[in-house]
Amino acid sequence: MRTETKLFTTGIFFFFPLAFVYGMVTHWQEKMGPIALALTGGLFGMIALFLWWTGRKLPPRPEDDPSSTIADGAGDYGIFAPYSWWPLFLAGSGALVFAGLAVGWWLFIIGAACLAVSTVGWTFEYFHGEHAL
DSSP, X not given: OHHHXXXXXXXXXXXXXXXXXXXXXTTTOOOHHHHHHXXXXXXXXXXXXXXXXXXXXXXXXXXXXXXXXXXXXXXXXXXXXXXXXXHHHHHHHHHHHHHHHHHOHHHHHHHHHHHHHHHHHHHTGGGSSTTOO
């Protein structure tokens, strides 16, 4: 996770000075811009800290070794549902929820109900049917 940690740490060193420069350019009259940029730097910091902390606990990955080959990364990456329709329903339900925030609460409630059904369906997909474990 070394590469990801470096990427998000770079974001910290970009957004915090940018917040200060933005404040200086606007003569600190515009309050929300520097605050938003500083909070973005803080979010990058939280993600960088999480990746660094997690990377210390895990063994090194082939991606972190410059001398590794493609074959070093071969192997099982987990169990994935073949021909699953639930991610499509989950994405549609999420779109309904966010559209409901803009259109009206009635659409938000319908989208939330569909989102709950889609989440349960995707979670329990391996407990019944053709691909049951």
